[in-house]
Amino acid sequence: MAFSTLPPLALFAAEQGVYGRLRQHIQKIAPAAKDELAQQENGMKLTPTALTLVLASSSLAMVSPAMAQYGSSAPPKVAMPPKGEAPPAEASTGEYKPNISSSARKEIVELQTAVNAKDAANIPAKLAAAQAKAKTKDDRYVIAQLQLKAAVDVQDNAAIMTAIDAVLASDVLPPANTIPLYVNLGKLQYNTKAYDKAAASFERALQIEPNNVEATVMLAEARNAQGRPAEAVTLIQKAIAARVAAGQKPEENWYKRAVKLSFDAKMPSAPTIAREWVAAYPSQKNWRDAIRIYQSTSGLDDASLLDSMRLAQAAGALSGENDYFRFANTLVTKGFPGEAKAVLDQGFASKAIDKSRATFSQLYTLASTRSQGDRASLAASATAAKASADAKKAMVTGEAFYGYGDYAQAADLFRAALGKSGVDKDLANLRLGMSLARSGDKAGAVAALKAAGGAQAEVASLWLTWLAQQA
Known part of the structure; x- marks a missing residue:
């Protein structure tokens, strides 16, 4: 059967339904939900249980479960006086002890009693009475804490936001101890689609602690919701860099989120981020995705992408009928039938493709026929090529x-x-590096691949990433 009768890649894909669109695949590797990253970090899906109120007497510490891994400080504990008693003096432990004014003491104690009893019917009146009597920062701070506890008890997010604002407005907490408050306030604002307010809250936390990774990734989500995906990607990359600098491994979802946002926005950084992702989290699936992103964003035709397909083969990342057909079909078209036959044999052996399928049996027959005698003739071709002044042969x-x-x-x-x-030095160095990498000469491969620049720089970087993962 003549080669020209074989279905082209696009037709084969449409008929078999196996190729699909890369964008749909990217949606699978990083779901489109705006708060996916937040969910991973117990982020935007804030619930009252995430606002853990630790009351020792009535001391307050607001720390979400995600906070522990970021090392954010909790607000200082504040001890309330027992019912009917005056507040104690500052203890030697260093915990802040509010100095409640005598004019507000009675109303604050009554509010505390109502809040601890979860007396929802009477809390609003008690809160209003205490607020009317408040004279000092300490008064307002203690009242705001009790207001926050009452709001959390009834899972009223609007009331929680109001109470957090009141705690911050009291101006009692040291700046470092306000960070969890600003972050949690931002999450709640994000959930109400108040993205500008959420961004402002996360920015406030970052003004205090510029390298706070939770505030950074939450601000990224807010920026994306504001229609600013490029800034969102930059922020996620900043969080990744901060984790790496601290000797910690960034969350995989951070990479996936940055890949998705940059790919959807058609940003030139998409293949680089994908490469960083597979460097941190290598797997056959991730390699396939990273290579596909490079192929999709490069603007090159299949003939110019053979070296990335060869990398997919080396990484064990060929998967499914489309990968094998596309690779083998391109090899035959370019005049490398022996390599095409080897690729198809690999697919048959792994059961990724079915030799009985007409599409593959025809292509395999063509590759086998054209490769007969090809291998034996290469020795003479090599001698002639080395003697020739032209690099092409x-x-x-x-x-x-x-x-x-x-x-x-x-x-x-x-x-x-x-x-x-006439040599394309970038292409020659790329393929020299590939050959040395496959032969086991890691040092030689690294040197050659690093010398491959220009149009080959990104695929060479992908090969270097794969090479670094080899024993």
């Missing part, structure tokens, strides 16, 4: 040796090409 012959798994011979030919006229 050395490059083509080296590529053929690579396809047959003779990486040492391939490397020799790519080295020879580098010394000839």
Whole structure:
């Protein structure tokens, strides 16, 4: 059967329903929900249980479960006096002890009693009475804490936000201890779609502690909701860098979220972020996704993307009918039938593709027929290529040796090409690095791949990332 009768890739994909759209695939690897990242960090999905109120007597500490891993400080504990008694003097423990004014003491104690009893019917009146009598910052601070506890008890998010504002407005807490309040306030504001207010709250936390990663990733979500995805990606990258600098591994969802946002916004950083993601979390699936993102955003045709397909093969990231057909079909078209046959054999052996399918059986027959005698002729071709002044023959012959798994011979030919006229040094170094990587010469491969710049820089970086993961 003539090769021209084989279905082209696009037609094959449409008929078989196996290719799909890359955008749909990206949606799968990083769901589109705006608060996906927040959920991972116990973020925007804030519930009263996430606002843990620790009352020792009536001391307040507001720390969400996610806070513990970020090391954010909780507000200082504030001890309330027992019912009917005056507040104690400041203790030697260093905990802040409010000095409640005598004019507000009775009303504050009554409010405390109502809040601790969860007397919802009487709390509003008691709160109003206490607020009317408040004279000092300490009065307002203690009243705001009790107001917050009452709001959390009834799971009233609007009341929680009002109470947090009151705690902050009391101006009693040291700046560092207001960070959890600002972050939780921002989450609640985000959930009400008050994105500008949420962003302002997260920014306030970051003014106090610029490297607070929770506030950073939450601000990223707010920025995205404001229609500013580029800023959102930059913020997530900042959080990732902060974790790395601290010797900690960033959350995988941070990478996935940044990949999705940058890909959807058609940002040039998408393949770089995808590469950083697979460097931190290597897996066959992640490699496939990272390579697909590079292929989709590069603007190159399949013939120019063969080296990324070869990387997918090296990483064990070929999966499904489309991957194998696209790779093998491109190899046959480019004149490397022996490599195409090897790719199809791999697919058949792994049961990723079915040899009985007409599409694959026809392509396999064509590759097998065209590769007959090809391998045996390569020795003579190599001699002629090395003797030629033109680099093209050395490059083509080296590529053929690579396809047959003779990486040492391939490397020799790519080295020879580098010394000839008309050579694309970036492409020659890329393929020299690939050959050395597959042959086990890690140091030589690193040197060659680092020398591959220009249009080959990104795929060379992908190969370097894969190489770094090899033993």
